[in-house]
Amino acid sequence: VGSDRRRESVLVTGATGFVGSAVVRRLLAEGHEVTGLVRDPDRARGLARLGMRTLTGDMLDPASYEQAAQRSGAVVHCAQLAPGRRLTRRRAARMAAANMVTTRALARACLRGGGRLLYTSGSFVYGDHGDAWITERTPLTPSPLGEGHAAGVRHLRELAPRGLRFAVLTPGFVYGPGGNFKAAFHDQAAAGRLRCIGHGANYWSCVHVDDLAGAYAAALAGAPPGAEYNVVDDKPLTLRELVDRVAAGTGGGGRPGSVPPVLAGLVVGRPVVASLTTSYRVSGALIREELGWRPAYPTLAEGLPPTLAALARRGVPAAENATTAADS
Ligand SMILES: NC(=O)c1ccc[n+]([C@@H]2O[C@H](COP(=O)([O-])OP(=O)(O)OC[C@H]3O[C@@H](n4cnc5c(N)ncnc54)[C@H](OP(=O)(O)O)[C@@H]3O)[C@@H](O)[C@H]2O)c1
Numbered sequence: 001v002g003s004d005r006r007r008e009s010v011l012v013t014g015a016t017g018f019v020g021s022a023v024v025r026r027l028l029a030e031g032h033e034v035t036g037l038v039r040d041p042d043r044a045r046g047l048a049r050l051g052m053r054t055l056t057g058d059m060l061d062p063a064s065y066e067q068a069a070q071r072s073g074a075v076v077h078c079a080q081l082a083p084g085r086r087l088t089r090r091r092a093a094r095m096a097a098a099n100m101v102t103t104r105a106l107a108r109a110c111l112r113g114g115g116r117l118l119y120t121s122g123s124f125v126y127g128d129h130g131d132a133w134i135t136e137r138t139p140l141t142p143s144p145l146g147e148g149h150a151a152g153v154r155h156l157r158e159l160a161p162r163g164l165r166f167a168v169l170t171p172g173f174v175y176g177p178g179g180n181f182k183a184a185f186h187d188q189a190a191a192g193r194l195r196c197i198g199h200g201a202n203y204w205s206c207v208h209v210d211d212l213a214g215a216y217a218a219a220l221a222g223a224p225p226g227a228e229y230n231v232v233d234d235k236p237l238t239l240r241e242l243v244d245r246v247a248a249g250t251g252g253g254g255r256p257g258s259v260p261p262v263l264a265g266l267v268v269g270r271p272v273v274a275s276l277t278t279s280y281r282v283s284g285a286l287i288r289e290e291l292g293w294r295p296a297y298p299t300l301a302e303g304l305p306p307t308l309a310a311l312a313r314r315g316v317p318a319a320e321n322a323t324t325a326a327d328s
Helices: 018-029 041-050 066-071 089-113 144-162 179-190 209-222 239-250 261-268 270-276 285-291 300-314
Strands: 009-013 033-038 053-056 074-077 116-120 165-171 173-175 206-208 227-231
Touching: 009 018, 009 066, 018 033, 018 041, 018 074, 018 179, 018 209, 033 041, 041 053, 066 089, 074 089, 074 209, 089 116, 089 144, 089 165, 089 270, 116 144, 116 209, 144 165, 144 270, 165 209, 173 179, 173 209, 173 300, 179 239, 179 300, 206 209, 206 300, 209 227, 209 285, 227 285, 239 300, 261 270
Parallel strands: 009 033, 009 074, 033 053, 074 116, 116 165, 165 227, 173 206
Antiparallel strands: none
16 A cells, blocks of 8 residues: 655544554654544644644544545544443444444545555454464454454455555554553453453454554555555463453452353443454464564563553543453
């Protein structure tokens, strides 16, 4: 999708989100001209101070961003409807439908304006593969929370023959000082409430949010049209190891216990549990080979201490007790 390291005009959806805000900061730091689609400009004040232009709109209202997308050299799609505290099938379907509205609109605008579309997918598009390694050639047989992204990716692939220039970035679980990692792992651990869903022997592949932002910058500069890249660190770990590491680093009591998936499903929703208990051992070799991307945090063991230190500096509001978990 990329060409050279020139200054680009880039529209970022979900600019105030965990992933989107990291992407915005990185692209601004690289000298790009960034416009963020936001619902509430007040939430974007910090990014505006860094130089981001704000476009107020809604992902469900394409008229609010189509023209801006058409004028942009590139569009990075990171918006996602909030999962809510309990993610039912119906809610997951609403999120997927919203994502299709936005993906179709952005793709149309990019086809008209000639801009490139960088799409944020997630490892749940692959479904459960046990101990087998997943690559970009693995077919899309999604877990419940991956269905929306799988549909989005298929749509983009269909538009390639019509000239759509796109790249798909497929991150594993994204951790860093904020977002779902903070709500569903860090804050739960700090309150002594973190639990492992099931036995936890399933693989999770992670990536630090700043490393993921670097992957967008690399894709903008160098991804060929139609490229799809998994974006994960060097060492998948098991869900049990992830839970134990977060708990140990946060100091919120002893080793977390396990909760049976059926019970967890009642609290956070069955699609979440069905997804979190899938095994995704993902290879990120392709983006390293083709774009030279390297994570600054090659393993969670390296990325977790600075993440937890940043969160400790910020403090944990006592009332915060979100229970939803990763939605890839
Ligand atoms: N976090 C992970 O571990 C992970 C892993 C793999 C893939 N992903 C994918 O990465 C993408 C971003 O995830 P995230 O973790 O950054 O989520 P997030 O922190 O919840 O951010 C979502 C963003 O979407 C915006 N948004 C929500 N509803 C909107 C609407 N109706 N119109 C316009 N914007 C709206 C939010 O704006 P407000 O600030 O106004 O709410 C926010 O900026 C998603 O596609 C997700 O599936 C995430």
